[in-house]
Amino acid sequence: MSVFFSDEAIAKLIQEDVPYLDLTTYGLGIGKQLGKIEFSTRHPMTICATEEAARVLKYCGAEVDYQLESGTVCEEKQLILQASGTATALHSGWRVALNLMEYASGIASRTRILVDTASSVNQSISIVTTRKCFPGTRALSIKAVLAGGGFFHRLGLSETVLIFNQHLIFLGGIVGLVERMNELRRQFPEQSICVEVDSPTDAWVVAGAGVDLIQFDKIPLSEIKPLVLKLKQQYPNLKLAAAGGITSENVKDYASTGIDILVTSSPYFGKPCDIGVKMKIV
Structure with missing residues (x-):
């Protein structure tokens, strides 16, 4: 490696x-x-x-x-x-x-x-880690995650388009993002457009707008499983990720929802x- x-x-x-x-x-x-x-x-x-x-x-x-x-x-x-x-x-x-x-x-x-815990219930799932490693240790942290069989969510702000609520504040919310979607597609023809949402309602809105990946942030487990099933039925090419508080204690439950990606910072701590x-x- x-x-x-x-x-x-x-x-x-x-x-x-x-x-x-x-x-x-x-x-x-x-x-x-x-x-x-x-x-x-x-x-x-x-x-x-x-x-x-x-x-x-x-x-x-x-x-x-x-x-x-x-x-x-x-x-x-x-x-x-x-x-x-x-x-x-x-x-x-x-x-x-x-x-x-x-x-x-x-x-x-x-x-x-x-x-190992996640793949025991969902062999196609990916465990990816955030940028929340201690400053100055990113290269070593990335190597350690790879050594453990995981992957990185993204290495820095320059490589992916990942839209958070903090970005939406400057766009006028989800509606403003939807209005900008065609422009984003023209501006970033090779990059995936990813959006983090904190409610099922917003997930359906951005799915309909044609995003490539939706990241659920702290949405309760009880809501994620039915949401994943319905979204995948209607948008089979859409990738779905979950983030926020995922640890070794609950990773199996999250993996069993059928989600594609689990985003976590817990290996660093x-x-x-x-x-x-x-x-x-x-």
Whole structure:
């Protein structure tokens, strides 16, 4: 799985933790001693960012001896990354590599739970994540979501036309949007036109206007299932998504409505995975 991280980005991660030198290793006079570092799972997880962690260790002067691929589903006490080198190299890369893998694996593991739970009742459903990741971490968050079997809702404002209530305020509401639909089609011939609605009434209005995707925002589950069935009967090519408060506790219920896409931020919020680290002299 490949998400681009420049050498400069990797270097900045290291420099944040080691701005000049590892003072402790230097002061103890152990920097030139040779050793190994091993990272292993402390519980089952879907791992992520092993590739970036390996690049961190290499940048610090270590050699990577063993590495599992991001997206691998691991059992407890499974070796995921091993490197060898001087104590200076190993200690310089240790914490940065660990943080990358623990945080990314947490997102990947939560995404995997959502995907597996939803697909158990609806094999054609897609789990996609929002832009609500912590600022500055989008590339890593995207990689983690992909590692967990999910996909991204959109990467930024420049790539999709997704109309919210906040846009409608400046258009005069749903009526104003409908009046602009033909103009939008001419302006964006290759892009899908997507609209978020918070009521069944508005869903029917924008469906009739010819949008490509409707995103339900916090519409009660009891209303979504009959709405999905009726909309798909009348507009078979229309894509339907649900957003707002979708978590591992209710994802199965949402998936069982027959909806096409579930939009969620929940994988970003939770505990990092717990990865153990051991060093030894060689």
